[in-house]
Amino acid sequence: MTIDFQNILPKTETEYTAMVNLFANKSADLTTRFVKVFTQREIGLYLNTLATQEKWVSIASHHTPLTDESVIAVPVPCLWTDQGYKIEELEKVSASITGCDALIAQTGSVMLSSRTAGGRALSILPPHHIVLATKNQIVPDLPTAYRMIREKYSPNYPSMVSLVTGPSRTGDIERILVLGAHGPRKLTIILVEEV
Amino acid sequence: MNNLAKKFHQDAAHMAENVALRNVIATGLGKYAEGRDKKIADFQDWQKARETASQIKRESLNNLPQNIQQLTEKLTSRGTHIHFAATGSDVCRIVLNILRQKKAKLMIKSKSMTSEEVHLNKALEKEGFKVVESDLGEFIVQLRQEPPYHIVFPAMHLTRYQISDLFHDKLNSQPTENPETLTMIARQNLRSQYIQADVGFTGANFAVADTGMISVTENEGNSRLCGSLPKTMITLIGIEKVIPRLEDLPLFLPMLATVGAAQNLTAYNTLYSGPKRPEEPDGPEEYHVILLDNGRSRLQKDPVYREVLKCMRCGSCLNVCPIYKSVGGHTYNATYSGPIGSVLMPKLFGMAAYKHLSFACSLCCACRDACPVKIDLSHLLLKNRETLSSQFAPKYEKLAFKGMSALFNHPLFWSLGKKLAWIGQKLHPLIEGSAIDPAQCWTATRKAPKLVWHSFKDLWKKYKS
Known part of the structure; x- marks a missing residue:
């Protein structure tokens, strides 16, 4: 059966600027840090500032045109996960920088997979996860995002696809929200408009 | 009783x-x-969401055998090992076999009510394996050696002070009143266990038939770690959790988060379609999915109780x-x-x-x-x-109801009964609360309304004219 998503799910936007604004609002609710930059060079500058602010010792990333260009600007060693890595080393890094499949305006979520985010652990083990996304990756809603996963990958799906909505959290003690239960305490999403 | x-x-x-x-x-x-x-x-229309979700689940259960076949074919084609478990003890046997084959010592688990249903931890610990629960609430109740208090909030019966004392006793941590500090104690404690664990174990919220995927909903990220770091991964899922299409998830995931945890979406909704692929840098080399029946197929065949299999344990x-x-x-x-x-x-x-x-x-x-x-x-x-x-x-209960039926059906018995009950109530204090009091179960916690000699019906007859 076809589902009447348009009249069921929370309202969303379809025009680019409105989608970005909605995504920014949802991110604020989720305590995700959302940053919009214009050029690829600005990603590097932003990461560089973060590295100083948070006193990064090392980072981890995987190779994509966008991550390659951005990681150069970070003045600490980078562990590349593409060809395999030691878990103990990944556990020590200060932050990870990955790509993604889509940003979802409706919910402030990131869709990522073992193929677009450097495997399974890179986006979940380090304490600060930084997602790089491009202008064409933002989509209006969840149904579009899942349809996109099928169109993009079927039948050779990545072994893991994860819809990430905000940093890791728990309410298991007296229903009080605590960020960074087991996964990243911080989630930063950088959207670059001109690539 | x-x-x-x-x-x-x-x-x-x-x-x-x-x-x-x-x-x-x-x-x-x-x-x-x-x-x-x-x-x-x-939601724009929550009632419509419920109706749609109910219909999809019902449709899915009506075609359960076909859906399971499709699910397992797709999963197998990508190298996943499928196990069918008819009973709880079958699950324990299957997991034990995997652990022995892998020469595993430590299994790290994320939340799974189905594993509680089959008493998996007890079975594994009896055979000398170490099992660690990684969900914060489950970690806490495991330390207390008690079952979860609630399907979704396992430690909801405990205060931060009790948890602080527990961590102090079992993990030698400093007492604290801060939930964040307590969470970080658990985080630190579990980090090394994820890395050491030979096997990662997860439950599941949905299984997508048409793409052959297992969907896991969580907030903490512990389930994703269980599915990323250990070399072998096991997922246990009840057969009723199959949904037909990938495109059903955009409905179910936000609904589950809304009623389960009062969130629009939980932090991680992850799909697993198999073990690590050759071009991927990490992930388990072996992926086992155990499909549990344990009475579910019997319920599926029952047209009335089939409904209960729609449950997504929110x-x-x-x-x-x-x-x-x-x-x-x-x-x-x-x-x-x-x-x-x-x-x-x-x-x-x-x-x-x-x-x-x-x-x-x-x-x-x-x-x-x-x-x-x-x-x-x-x-x-x-x-x-x-x-x-x-x-x-019991026979006496059936007899009592027969008596009640006669009483209600015959006006003469009824009016006689009313008068007898009035007399009975007057005499009741003599035996009230004692062992021979026939109304003991009732009067122990309640007071019966006082009966009157002249009922409304009597008064009506008298004053009508």
Whole structure:
């Protein structure tokens, strides 16, 4: 059966600027840090500032045109996960920088997979996860995002696809929200408009 | 009354006196209800969402064999090992075999009610394997060696002070009143275990038939770590959790988060389609999916009780149930508590053992209105009672109801009965509360309304003219 998503799910936007604004609002609710930059060079500058602010010792990333260009600007060693890595080393890094499949305006979520985010652990083990996304990756809603996963990958799906909505959290003690239960305490999403 | 029923009544009575604990539960569930209503309001049409979700689940259950076949074919084609477990002990045997084959010592687990249902941890620990629960709430109750208090909030019965004392005792941590510090103690403690673990174990919320994927919903990221770091991964899932299409998830995931945790979406909703692929840098080399029946296919064949298989274990019926709020989770002494448990436990594990749970209900129907997939739990509880009254009612009870029926059907018996009851009530104080009091069960906690010699009917007759 076809589902009447348009009249069921929370309202969303379809025009680019409105989608970005909605995504920014949802991110604020989720305590995700959302940053919009214009050029690829600005990603590097932003990461560089973060590295100083948070006193990064090392980072981890995987190779994509966008991550390659951005990681150069970070003045600490980078562990590349593409060809395999030691878990103990990944556990020590200060932050990870990955790509993604889509940003979802409706919910402030990131869709990522073992193929677009450097495997399974890179986006979940380090304490600060930084997602790089491009202008064409933002989509209006969840149904579009899942349809996109099928169109993009079927039948050779990545072994893991994860819809990430905000940093890791728990309410298991007296229903009080605590960020960074087991996964990243911080989630930063950088959207670059001109690539 | 059997032993389980006796214990239920004793524990419920104790709980009624434990105001402190009932306050902890009321506060937790109060916060939940407030948040849930806000998130429901975000939907454009929540009732339509419920109706649609219910229809999809029903359709899926009607085609369960085909859906399972499609799911397993797709999963197998990508190198996943599929195991069918008819019973709980089959699950334990399958997991033990995998652990032995892999020469594993440590298995790290994320939350799985289905594993509670089959008592997996006990079976593995008996054979010398170490099992660590990684979900914060489950980690806490595992340290206390008790079962989860609630399907979704395992440690909701504990205060931060109790948890601080527990961590101090078991993990030598400094006492603290800060929930964040407590969470970080657990985080630090579990980090090394993820890395050392030979096997990662997860439960599952949905299985997508048409793409062959397992969907896991969580907030903490512990399940994703269990599915990323260990070399072998195992997922246990009940066969009823299959949904037909990938495109159904955009409906189910936000609904589950809304009623389960009062969120628009939980932090991680992850799909696993198999073991690590050759071009991928990490992930388990082996992926095992265990499909558990344990009475579910029997329910699937039952046109009335098939409905209960729509359940996605969100816990929302527990959260609104006046009985659950009053007696608490542990009193049920059952894997699944609250209204869903009261329907499911007798049907899955024997009417005779769990029949008392069918009466742990005031028929207020709050569970029916809260259920995101529209399971009419209150109706099914009544159905349970119907079965019980025809099969399990003692002879004296049947006789008593025959007597009542005669009394209500014959005006002469009725008016005579009224007068006799008036006399009986006058004499009752002589034996009230003693062992020979036939109304003892009732009068122990209640006062009966006072009967009068001249009933309304008598007065009506007298004053009508």
